[in-house]
Amino acid sequence: MIRSNPEEMIRKTMAKFVDNEVIPVARELDEKGEFPEALFKKLADMGILGIRYPKKVGGSGGNTTLYCIAMQELARGLMSLAATVAMQCLMATNGLYLYGTKEMHEKFLRPALKGKKIGAFQLTEPDAGSDLGAVKTRATRTRDGYVINGMKTWSTSGTKGDFHTVLCQTDPDKGLKGLGFFLIPSDTPGFSHSKRFDTLGTRTSSLSEIYFNNCHIPSEYRLGEEGRGLNVLLTILAEIRVMTASLALGLHRAAMDDSIKYCKERIAFGKPIARYQLIQAKIANMAVNLEAGSLMVDKVVRLIDKKIPCLNEATMAKYFTVESACKTSDEAMRIFGGYGYSMEYPVQRYYRDNRFLLYGGGTHEVLQTTIAREILKK
Numbered sequence: 064m065i066r067s068n069p070e071e072m073i074r075k076t077m078a079k080f081v082d083n084e085v086i087p088v089a090r091e092l093d094e095k096g097e098f099p100e101a102l103f104k105k106l107a108d109m110g111i112l113g114i115r116y117p118k119k120v121g122g123s124g125g126n127t128t129l130y131c132i133a134m135q136e137l138a139r140g141l142m143s144l145a146a147t148v149a150m151q152c153l154m155a156t157n158g159l160y161l162y163g164t165k166e167m168h169e170k171f172l173r174p175a176l177k178g179k180k181i182g183a184f185q186l187t188e189p190d191a192g193s194d195l196g197a198v199k200t201r202a203t204r205t206r207d208g209y210v211i212n213g214m215k216t217w218s219t220s221g222t223k224g225d226f227h228t229v230l231c232q233t234d235p236d237k238g239l240k241g242l243g244f245f246l247i248p249s250d251t252p253g254f255s256h257s258k259r260f261d262t263l264g265t266r267t268s269s270l271s272e273i274y275f276n277n278c279h280i281p282s283e284y285r286l287g288e289e290g291r292g293l294n295v296l297l298t299i300l301a302e303i304r305v306m307t308a309s310l311a312l313g314l315h316r317a318a319m320d321d322s323i324k325y326c327k328e329r330i331a332f333g334k335p336i337a338r339y340q341l342i343q344a345k346i347a348n349m350a351v352n353l354e355a356g357s358l359m360v361d362k363v364v365r366l367i368d369k370k371i372p373c374l375n376e377a378t379m380a381k382y383f384t385v386e387s388a389c390k391t392s393d394e395a396m397r398i399f400g401g402y403g404y405s406m407e408y409p410v411q412r413y414y415r416d417n418r419f420l421l422y423g424g425g426t427h428e429v430l431q432t433t434i435a436r437e438i439l440k441k
């Protein structure tokens with residue numbers, strides 16, 4: 064594949080950053096489960112948080128291709144850092160960028176792209192995950208704005224967010240057609256959150272529940288039209304899915320690289336385990352799946368940058384790369400034998416962290432259903 068210079072540059076810069084600054088602290092961050100404040104700030108200074116936004120709003124003037132290359136490299140180092148940054152770059156800020164006023168851009172967007180404010184994005188509720196029609200968090204019109212009541216769960220950066228892009232129901236009789244997005248700053252009276260969730264993987268993501276108790280917000284904090292929440296989500300759904308696929312590629316690469324190194328070093332029955340064909344088969348499958356997934360992601364990011372609709376291709380890329388990353392981290396654990404089970408080696412972290420990718424951006428059962436629906440309707 065021929066890559067133009069900005070793509071090579073971002074890949075090299077991010078690879079260096081990940082090797083020198085992320086990998087050395089990844090284990091400690093994962094164990095502590097704290098928000099990776101210092102790395103987040105450094106990435107902001109490097110312009111990564113604004114990578115897919117134009118310079119006029121404080122971005123770096125890049126595109127989806129560059130964004131996904133950066134996220135891929137970051138996920139190679141630490142998935143939960145990549146997930147937090149990916150959220151800040153896209154879901155937490157895109158509605159604000161598209162529908163926010165100039166004042167809102169100055170107050171929230173520009174500081175977010177510079178790492179001075181943290182954003183979060185909330186669809187999920189305790190009784191509404193894949194089924195967004197079941198969202199109950201209510202936005203009720205007042206004379207000069209809205210009052211928000213309800214709760215959300217599984218909010219990435221939930222305990223750290225300065226502002227929240229939240230999917231609310233404006234008219235319960237309308238179901239999916241009553242949904243809309245609203246910006247809710249965390250200093251709004253009535254806003255609160257739970258303590259950080261204790262999770263299997265992505266432990267630095269500051270996941271929490273979020274509560275809205277009579278939160279009053281002005282009308283301009285509605286992001287897009289009332290009742291058009293699903294359409295707002297659809298404008299970035301392909302990008303969310305290809306971003307998730309990019310995170311999977313990064314994790315896949317880390318697990319594969321570690322496996323290659325280990326199988327050349329580990330001696331069993333007088334020779335490196337790399338010489339056994341069953342180990343070679345695992346490495347071959349890892350490499351083939353990584354290559355195939357990379358080609359799928361590369362196709363989708365370029366379609367997105369050309370503004371060509373590609374939701375089904377993005378869904379397939381997410382499904383394939385995440386399933387491959389899950390398989391690869393499982394195989395990596397086996398190549399490491401008993402040592403794969405020790406916290407000393409990062410393969411166990413890849414195995415834990417990859418589970419998050421199975422839910423974020425859509426569960427795989429739902430994705431399979433939508434891929435099949437698209438194909439069967441032809």
Ligand SMILES: Cc1cc2nc3c(=O)[nH]c(=O)nc-3n(C[C@H](O)[C@H](O)[C@H](O)COP(=O)(O)OP(=O)(O)OC[C@H]3O[C@@H](n4cnc5c(N)ncnc54)[C@H](O)[C@@H]3O)c2cc1C
Binds near residue numbers: 187193217
């Ligand atoms: C680490 C992590 C971070 C997250 N971050 C965020 C975040 O920042 N913001 C946010 O809004 N959400 C976030 N989520 C939530 C995530 O988006 C949801 O977990 C996901 O949408 C699935 O919802 P659910 O967990 O309620 O599962 P459910 O939707 O209840 O699904 C349960 C099971 O039923 C299956 N299922 C459901 N519907 C169908 C169907 N139609 N056909 C076949 N099978 C079906 C699912 O595939 C799954 O196996 C996060 C989750 C995790 C684990």
